[in-house]
Amino acid sequence: MTVRVRFAPSPTGSLHIGSVRTTLYNYFFAKQNKGTLVLRVEDTDQDRLVAGAVDSIYDGLHWMGVTWDEGPREGGPHAPYIQSERLPLFQKAAQDLVDSGAAYFCFCSKERLAAMRAQQQQRKEITRYDRHCRSIEPKEAAERARSETHVVRLKVPDQGVIGVDDLVYGRVEWPIETIEDQVLLKSDGFPTYHLAVVVDDHLMGITHIFRGEDWLPSTPKHLLVFQAFGWPVPPIAHFPNVLGADGKKLAKRHGATKVEQFRADGYLPEAMANYLALIGWSPGTEEEIFGVDGLIAKWRIDQVQKAGGKWDRDRLDWFNGVWIRRLSEQDLLGRLDPFLPAEWDRNVIGRALPLMRERMRTLAEGRELVRFLFTDEFPLDAATQVPKKKDAVGAALALERSAAALRETTPWAAAGVDAALRKVATDLGWNIREVAHTVRVAVMAVPIGLPLFESLELLGRERALARIARASEILGEGPRSA
């Protein structure tokens, strides 16, 4: 049997990092089994639709390198792949269940339901539907359904136990009396999630149901629906949630949660996939740098963790740095490009690249590292120019001597700059670190960054001298203004 798995996002916002992890696992499984991956858009809640959400799903997943075989834009043998375009299928399915006596029409108003729930809560009872409409004669119900607004509810058995052998969580069982007569078809004619997933997973020939842990509690509902139709239940697995630092499901308040945000911040898809895959899965070895191909080869569902994993930005940053360093210069330059202003000379960037790559954890950081090469407009602070244990007068002298030395340096290259500044240091009785510090701040504004000598080479003699001159002026003003 060919493996067919699906990922079924709701277009209710831009692509969440947690959904990406789940999708990745589906993708790995499909690929390693030479199976088919299906994208199905579950837009059965018309109130929560967000424009552009499907674009976000496509953009985000494609950026990550995930591809699928069937979907809204790809088409396929089970089209359409958007649930709102499959309404007749769900309506027929619901009607079949009513006809077979497994489901019934319910005419209760939302107000009655709300009042009932409030009462139950007040009496500290379990809040669930009281099956008020379940006793209406089918004939009468069918008649009323013609004119009255109604929903279709599942007739849940009175008692018993229902369970699943989850591929990750193992055997999980629920007492049936804790499950209410679930709404299958809403009054607007749309199915609920619980009807739609079951019907579509069956119709689309899905062989393995993989989804996030938060769906585990509603699995018995789905089991009951499968049962009502008399359909076989495919193997099911739930994957542990991705959590925020506080242990709760990762959400907006925890910071960035959208793929596009990470993309915009300069994270590489390789790093995202690598990092994400390792939340909730481990190869069981000490290897941890994996490309997507490696993940496809190594990922195994029986190695998936049950406990949720917390999001750790530092670890992501580390993975990103690792992947940045693994890129060829050519490749890295290409990735950097969209992060750089168009007017920044790419040849200069290319020359700076070897200096940058070990210092940037994100592409955006890379941009900041070379900013000083392209703009003379940055704030200079006299105090930071002065090395520890030195004073402004000394720093001014160091700058003056450095400028003089650099004026003479030929050819204008890092090695010569190195030698020249070392000589200045010796003459001054300073440490080269101290001279470099002062010059660095004069030229780059901050005491950290790319190596100074190479940076000066890239900057060019004239601009370097101009900046040193400017810094000297500011240094001279320093004591007076202070």
Next chain:
RNA sequence: GGCCCGGUCGCCUAGUGGUCCAGGGCGCUUCCCUUUCAAGGAAGAGGUCAGGGGUUCGAAUCCCCUCCGGGCUACCA
């Protein structure tokens, strides 16, 4: 409240009865390298394996209880 799931260093995790007085990675500390910062190298701190009872010659690993955390509990997905 009810149902369900989970609980190994701050974080991601290895570990499925002995080779574990618990291993790796991130982060942290120190040192080396060094013009800064990184990267790289070396060393180190950090864990009553949630707690308590069992079972067993032997338990992080099996059983029970407790505690803590989380998810779900809609005509949301």
